Amino acid sequence: MSTSIQLACASDRNYxxxxxxxxxxxxxxxxxxxxxxxxxxxxxxxxxSRELVAGMIERQGGTISFIEIPDERIDGLPITQHFSRAMWYRIHLPELLPNVERVLYLDADLIALDSLEPLWETDLKGNYVAAVTNVFGPWDVDYPAKLGLPSPESYFNTGVLLMDLDEMRADTCTAALRECALEHGEAFWFPDQDAMNVVLAGRRLPLHPRWNSMSALFTFSASVGIFGSDATDEARRRPAIRHFEGGGANKPWHYLCDQEMREVYFEHRRETPWPNVRLEGLTPANVLRRLTRRTRHRLPRSVGDRSS
Incomplete structure (x- = not known):
């Protein structure tokens, strides 16, 4: 295993x-x-922009390589209003990094709060990936069954993936993922994530939820049933990775965001080449909505609540 943590990420210009x-x-x-x-x-x-990011990484003692993905490599794969072409880049990692044994992939909408070394050194035990089980809301808990998965707990979130590239290359997983996406992708809610759950089913090592403390874990009681009360409590109180998954106001850079630990995003954003954050959703209507929400929380519930 490499002595350096091999970390992969992907984004378009906006992210x-x-x-x-x-x-x-x-x-x-x-x-x-x-x-x-x-x-x-x-x-x-x-x-x-690449030069600026490279300078930041080098000042922190790391090294970086930029890998441009040709448009034709993604052509034909389903793209949605909420997910850009960049979502498909990671399925090509086994081919893009032919001399790398394993890689830790991290989504752009998360923040690390602890050392990643214990995660990096996890024994994958012959599995393709290690990942945290996804937490679904009560209205979509049956979605994994529609994909042919045996239970909701068998569906994993792909925002944090420890990937065994050797195993994936040996079984031509990239080709299988592309084939699955081309055949079924239009019906998928989360195209790349769904394809990985279908193709890599049965070869995923479950991780402790603190390695991907997603917003849904704070919101839905189903997390206790999936991980147990102790693990859920630890992931909420002491996450190693805080993942702001979901759209719109779930993102820390959205004006209406009220997610737990939002402030850690801004702490690190201030240290990047883009320290100034122009909040999304900063409209007169949303300013009024936020003001109304705060006022409602501060007002007494009834006349009887007032002290005499």
Whole structure:
């Protein structure tokens, strides 16, 4: 196994500042362990932006390579309004990194809060990937069954993936993932994540939820049934990775976001080449909505609540 943590990420131009915040957080907790970053991107990412990120990584003691994914490599794979072409870059990692045994893939919308070394050194035990079980809301808990999976607990979240690239290459997983996406992708809710759950089914090592403390874990009581009360409590109180999954106001850079630990995103964003955050959703209607929400919380529930 490499003595350096081989960390992969992917983004388009719009998500580059968020990805930079994620990378800064990961390397901030990397004392004693070198990082080799593999940044997957499309043709829309400017050279100057790559130079700025490279400078940040080098100042933190890491090294980085940028791998541009040609458009034709993604052509034909389903793209949705909420998921860009960049979502498909990671399924090509076994082919893009032919001399790398394993890689830790991290989504751009998360922040590391602890050393990634214990995760990196996890014994995969012959599995393709290690990942945390996804937490579904009560309205979509039956979705894994529609994919042919045996239970909701068999469906994993792909925001944090420890990948055995040797095993995946041996079984031509990239080709299988592409075939699955081309055949069924239009029906998938989460195209790349669903394809990985279908193709890699049965070869996933479950991880403790603190390695992917997703927002749904804080929101839905189903997390206790999946992970147990002790593990859920630890993942909420002491996450190693905080993942702001979901759209819109789930993201820390959205004006209406009220997610737990939102502030850690801004702490690391300030250390990137893009320290100033222009909040999404900052509209007069949302300002009024937020003000109304705060006022409602502060008002007494009834006249009887007032002290005499």
């Amino acid at each position: 580059m500042p968020h990805c930079a915040a994620m990378l800064h957080s990961a390397l901030s907790h990397g004392a004693g362990h070198g990082f080799r970053i593999h940044y997957l991107h499309g043709s829309d990412v400017p050279a100057r």
